[in-house]
Amino acid sequence: xxxxTLQNPHLQMRVTSQGAALLALETATQQPxxxxxxxxxxxxxxxxxxxxxxxxxxxxxxxxxxxxxKTVNLPARPGDRDGFLHGNGWLTQWEVSEIKENAxxxxxxxxxxxxFDYHAQITYTLAETRFIAQLVITHCGATPMLxxxxxxxxxxxxxxxxxxxxxxxxxxxxxxxLPLEWASVIPAALDFMVPSRPGAQWMNNAxxxxxxxxxxxxxxxxIILRSDTPWLMVYQTPQSEFICLEPQTHPVNxxxxxxxPGLRLLMAGEHLAFTLHIEALxxx
Numbered sequence: 344x345x346x347x348t349l350q351n352p353h354l355q356m357r358v359t360s361q362g363a364a365l366l367a368l369e370t371a372t373q374q375p376x377x378x379x380x381x382x383x384x385x386x387x388x389x390x391x392x393x394x395x396x397x398x399x400x401x402x403x404x405x406x407x408x409x410x411x412x413k414t415v416n417l418p419a420r421p422g423d424r425d426g427f428l429h430g431n432g433w434l435t436q437w438e439v440s441e442i443k444e445n446a447x448x449x450x451x452x453x454x455x456x457x458x459f460d461y462h463a464q465i466t467y468t469l470a471e472t473r474f475i476a477q478l479v480i481t482h483c484g485a486t487p488m489l490x491x492x493x494x495x496x497x498x499x500x501x502x503x504x505x506x507x508x509x510x511x512x513x514x515x516x517x518x519x520x521l522p523l524e525w526a527s528v529i530p531a532a533l534d535f536m537v538p539s540r541p542g543a544q545w546m547n548n549a550x551x552x553x554x555x556x557x558x559x560x561x562x563x564x565x566i567i568l569r570s571d572t573p574w575l576m577v578y579q580t581p582q583s584e585f586i587c588l589e590p591q592t593h594p595v596n597x598x599x600x601x602x603x604p605g606l607r608l609l610m611a612g613e614h615l616a617f618t619l620h621i622e623a624l625x626x627x
Contacts, residue, residue, distance in 0.1 A: 511552025
């Protein structure tokens with residue numbers, strides 16, 4: 344497995360071409376911003392620090408959806424009940440197309456029988472105290488196809504960590520981890536308008552009306568997440584020492600929601616671009 348280490352005076356990251364995943368993102372003093380890959384088990388992107396979600400984010404009910412009156416059946420992985428969960432970019436090998444002291448660009452070409460036919464490019468950059476992830480997906484097929492994307496970072500968390508972000512509502516989940524009816528009233532335990540501790544609870548919820556900014560606040564530092572999308576997915580388990588704040592270009596199961604919100608029908612040569620910023624700040 345190829346691993347690349349890049350750094351500047353403030354931050355350091357490790358990147359692998361397998362799944363275009365991060366294996367670590369930490370400060371110059373080796374304080375983890377994202378939970379590091381432990382390296383003591385066979386690598387899977389789900390154990391990484393961050394991975395990309397493409398050509399869709401999260402789950403699609405029934406692993407199928409309607410597009411312009413036709414049914415699109417997504418690829419299924421043998422023995423995997425989650426079907427095309429997070430797409431396939433995180434499970435495949437990427438090619439490094441450019442590497443600099445503080446930035447790396449990876450790319451892949453993919454084609455699926457269901458209609459996905461694309462070139463994807465990701466650039467990870469360290470700029471002062473910021474980590475920047477930029478994803479561009481270009482459709483290459485003659486037949487238009489619906490696309491979505493996201494990033495799945497695993498932020499390091501302690502019992503004292505506080506989370507803050509605004510949202511207009513959220514989707515509770517069912518036993519299949521698919522969204523129930525959207526609700527404008529957010530339960531107190533899942534409402535982070537005011538900084539509060541996420542605690543040791545199960546969370547796997549998508550939020551709407553997000554303004555693109557979220558904060559993780561610790562005693563001596565703060566992490567600020569920024570992205571250009573109104574949808575944020577929050578995931579943790581009761582036992583986890585991480586919390587996932589996942590900006591997505593569309594809500595969960597948007598493919599089967601009225602109007603297919605956030606999804607982009609791309610013609611040949613058209614692209615979907617998506618950016619994530621993570622900034623590490625010292626508390627004053």
